[in-house]
Amino acid sequence: MRTIAIVNQKGGCGKTTTAINLAATFARRGLRTLLVDMDPQSHCAAGLGVPEARIERGIGDVLIGNLDRPLDGSDFLWEVARNLHLAPSTVGLAALEAAAGALNGMADRDRRLGRVLHWLRPRFDLCLIDCPPTIGLLTFNALRAADEAIIPVETGYFSFRGTEKQLATIAKTIEKIGRPLPYRLLATLYDDARAVDRDVLEALRNRYADAVIPVVVGDHEVLREAASLGQAVTEYAPGSTADVEFEALADWLLAHVPIAPREEDVPRAASSSSAPVPSSPVAQGFSTRTFASFASALSAPRAPADHVPPHTAIGAGAPLATAATTAAPAPAANGSRAAELVRRVRELNAKPTREEIEMLQRPGPSPAGVRIAVPRGLAMQVGIVGDFNAWACAPLALRQDLGVFEGVLALAPGRYRYRLIVDGRETLDPVNTMRELGPDGREVSVLFVPRL
16 A cells, blocks of 8 residues: 655645545545545545544544554545545544643554554555644654655745745654655645746746656635535546646656655554555556755755755665656746745745744734734735735735835734735735634634733
8 A cells, every 4th residue: 555645734735635636536546545634623524525523433543542453444434435435533633642642652652553554554555644734743653654745835925935944844754764755745726827836836846856746736716616515626526627637646646656665564463364465556666756855955055046956865774875866947047037036035044033033923912903924935915804804905015124014903802814815815824823714614814812
């Protein structure tokens, strides 16, 4: 069973959308597919029409159960479509990785998912793991159980700035596992009509070369409509552009299988009566791409904008084999938008000063109201919509001296939901980690104005 973790600690990048629709695409092809939801928000269940109230046993219950005896999954797997099963999550999953949680207290706390998948391996050809938007014990379990990782990267504001830091964090997590883990970047929420999307995609390809999957997933309204009805796009809109894109992504992944098999995670008390693991029909093949050692690369001096570093496998205690790399796209001409994009992004990745950190610890109350400060990044215009302005866009002013867009909202004490509008595109506030689902089913940022 080929196991792929879909991971990114940034929310709103299309992680769950990718997991649901890619799993459904594989299943439509006749591949026995398992989707594991390791996110306590349980969006996979909602996106596939599984009523949360009917989930009696989720993946969290299985993780802390008895894994020394075979599991057939009949008591927790949902058959949501032909060849597609879901291991759903529940909100209780979040408590398991807390300091006093049941999972954290186990000796093999970082291998529990691998042990679950060991018993399910004979039943499936493919497994996709939707990871939570945090790097914690749940994500660590997913990465340890996986053969490879896909990192969705939104081709919009903040995305390229954060990609390098996200990769560094994931790389450090992989180092703790002690074995190589192949990975690829997947451009998501892409709109070719937006100049910033085109620039970010070009910069990603220049910076990371063949680490970027040559297929992109667009910002399609049909994907949101399908999710709101509890369907994958394969069922809701077969033949749509979004459906075609996921077909192309599935084609590419099936043609690029990790170069080496992973060391199996087996139960602590292995049983001789366990069924043999059959060869997967999609597990034959080779790939020329392995996980890059970004942790060391980030501490080294910056290379010129037109330089693409070699990519090597990450693995503690073992020699690193340099991976074969396809030719990178031709570097952009000096002074072009892409070259300027790379320069600005590298400046943004510099370590912030104490003053910048204090300035960005917003939103919060100020004497004149609530100050919203958004790092300029790659944006040309930033506005805000929310409960306080009837969701009509109000522009934020650019402060060139501080490198931020900012505004002050005169708000009474209370709780407010909002989103940013960056170059015509809605997004979450990256500075504010307080979020919830909004009225349209998408995440929104939330701020509280306390009584003084």
